[in-house]
Amino acid sequence: xxxxxxxxxxxxxxxxxxxxxxxxxxxxxxxxxxxxxxxxxxxxxxxxxxxxxxxxxxxxxxxxxxxxxxxxxxxxxxxxxxxxxxxxxxxxxxxxxxxxxxxxxxxxxxxxxxxxxxxxxxxxxxxxxxxxxxxxxxxxxxxxxxxxxxxxxxxxxxxxxxxxxxxxxxxxxxxxxxxxxxxxxxxxxxxxxxxxxxxxxxxxxxxxxxxxxxxxxxxxxxxxxxxxxxxxxxxxxxxxxxxxxxxxxx
Numbered sequence: 001x002x003x004x005x006x007x008x009x010x011x012x013x014x015x016x017x018x019x020x021x022x023x024x025x026x027x028x029x030x031x032x033x034x035x036x037x038x039x040x041x042x043x044x045x046x047x048x049x050x051x052x053x054x055x056x057x058x059x060x061x062x063x064x065x066x067x068x069x070x071x072x073x074x075x076x077x078x079x080x081x082x083x084x085x086x087x088x089x090x091x092x093x094x095x096x097x098x099x100x101x102x103x104x105x106x107x108x109x110x111x112x113x114x115x116x117x118x119x120x121x122x123x124x125x126x127x128x129x130x131x132x133x134x135x136x137x138x139x140x141x142x143x144x145x146x147x148x149x150x151x152x153x154x155x156x157x158x159x160x161x162x163x164x165x166x167x168x169x170x171x172x173x174x175x176x177x178x179x180x181x182x183x184x185x186x187x188x189x190x191x192x193x194x195x196x197x198x199x200x201x202x203x204x205x206x207x208x209x210x211x212x213x214x215x216x217x218x219x220x221x222x223x224x225x226x227x228x229x230x231x232x233x234x235x236x237x238x239x240x241x242x243x244x245x246x247x248x249x250x
Contacts, residue, residue: 008039008065011046011097014126018045019113020104023081027054027109034101037062037079038068041248042122045112046101050091054078056087056102069093076104083108121186126160128160130189132167139166140236141228143208144200148247149173149228155221159189163245166235167225183207190219196226208232 012035020027030051035043044120056074063071071088086108090098099242106112112119134158141149151172181195183206188205196209208229215223228235235242 008038008040009095011035011095012043012126014045014123016114018047018123020047021111021113022054022076022078022083022109024110025054025079025081026101027076027078028052028104033121033123034097035126036098036103038065042125042128044103044106045123046098046103049100049102052102052104053158056089059085063088068095068098070113074102076108085231093207119138119188120191121188124188125160128189130160130219131158131159132156132219133158134221138236138238139168140239141168142234142236143177144203145197146177146200147174148177148198148200148233149226155225157219157222157227162247163230165230166237167222167227170211170224170226173226178209181199181203181207185210189216190222191216204206205232 002219014033014035014124016161018033021088028047028051030047034046036046037043038055040238050135055077057077059073059075060071071090073085073088076083076086076240086105093099106122133156135154137154138150139151139154140147149172154166154168156169172187175200178196178198179199181197183195185193191212191214195207195214197204198208209226211225211226211248212222230248231244231247
């Protein structure tokens with residue numbers, strides 16, 4: 001895979017076939033997607049203009065990026081569907097690798113596929129790995145000085161560039177302190193998470209517990225287990241208080 005870097009932007013030619021749909025109609029089909037790290041945490045897909053089958057209609061607008069330069073903005077039209085302003089082309093970008101490629105707005109499209117499997121939220125990072133290991137380490141979680149979970153049977157999820165996450169059996173959690181939340185989040189590696197808030201002595205701390213009822217196949221080991229934001233609670237591992245990690249979720 002060829003790789004280039006310029007400033008904060010890193011690019012790499014991907015190996016997966018990528019298809020994009022809008023309203024059930026094919027927008028793009030490529031066997032050489034360009035992975036572009038616009039931010040450090042995950043890549044975006046850029047697709048060669050020759051692999052875009054939808055009609056791109058110039059809006060006359062420009063979008064500016066300090067690192068990628070000025071982009072022409074297009075509406076995406078296919079069949080009876082239109083995604084307004086959902087495509088950009090950086091044909092004069094200082095990042096040479098971006099020239100001749102189209103950036104499609106992820107959420108404006110109906111669906112994205114890597115090979116024949118739908119992928120959600122953003123592309124999977126080829127340099128990121130998720131390992132889920134059973135453990136007998138002692139994990140204790142406190143909120144406002146009150147123990148809300150205590151387990152000797154966590155499953156520890158190790159994900160590249162993030163702190164370990166401790167997934168605990170619900171039977172090891174103070175269920176009487178959990179309050180259901182409407183919040184959901186989506187992960188391309190684990191699937192759709194639901195949330196609980198925790199109420200301790202009348203004080204509600206929102207959305208600090210999440211769980212997956214139907215995780216993606218590679219993350220089945222955490223199905224039905226509860227995980228706390230280490231950034232927002234006190235975590236004791238084998239009796240030792242852990243420092244709160246600094247992450248994008250802090």
